[in-house]
Amino acid sequence: MxxxxxxxxxxxxxxxxxxxxxxxxxxxxxxxxxxxxxxxxxxxxxxxxxxxxxxxxxxxxxxxxxxxxxxMPEIVEQKETQNRTSQQKWDAKHPYIIKQSKVKYDKNNPVWSFRPTSELRDWLEKERWNTEEGKPETNAQLVIRKLNKLKQLESQGY
Incomplete structure (x- = not known):
């Protein structure tokens, strides 16, 4: 109250x-x-x-x-639907379309996982800080950057 x-x-x-x-x-x-x-x-x-x-x-x-x-009288809790944006309302009405698009997205963008050895993890941890901004890269950014570098080296014949 x-x-x-x-x-x-x-x-x-x-x-x-x-x-x-x-x-x-x-x-x-x-x-x-x-x-x-x-x-x-x-x-x-x-x-x-x-x-x-x-x-x-x-x-x-x-x-x-x-x-x-x-x-004061008790405050009436607003229904969750009253605070939703038009996008959230559309998503709530069409959950099957959301599921279909997620399946399609996941198919085209699969998630890979692997367990690097401790030696590789140490090396990647050192490489993570070799950025120009001075901020560490995320795991995904680091691995993508290293894979792009490897791809570039292989295309040059190394």
Whole structure:
């Protein structure tokens, strides 16, 4: 449970809960429980009291109404689907297409694995740091670079 600032108009009718926008330059109120996580809220009443005067004065200037510290209703968890991008929604509707494209990709780009000897690992570890940026290469970058060098040497007749 959280404590928040309940917004009231000049007649004393509740308008919603206080939230701020545009780096706290704009004060607004909202009554939709889905968006209560936007609101100014505190775990303790003391925390809310520390900031009350500042927001109360600003709310009075803006609306002519007043704020009151009250216990907020429970925050409604948004459904996972509401936060999805259009790509994520499409992917969820077409899982079979995703599986087919993954199989095709894996077929064209197989993953190889091998276990180099300790002597080769030591040599590769030294070679990993011989880059111009001074940062170590990943295993994949290192092996690809060495294989390209070997391919180049073989094409030159070595």
């Amino acid at each position: 959280y404590y928040g600032f309940r917004c009231y108009n000049q007649e004393g009718k509740p308008m919603g809960w206080l939230y701020t926008a545009h780096q706290e330059s704009e004060l607004n109120c909202i009554d939709n429980p889905i968006y209560f996580d936007w609101c100014k809220r505190w775990k303790t009443e003391q925390g809310a009291k520390k900031n009350f005067d500042y927001y109360h004065q600003r709310w009075q200037l803006k609306s002519g109404g007043y704020l009151q510290i009250e216990l």
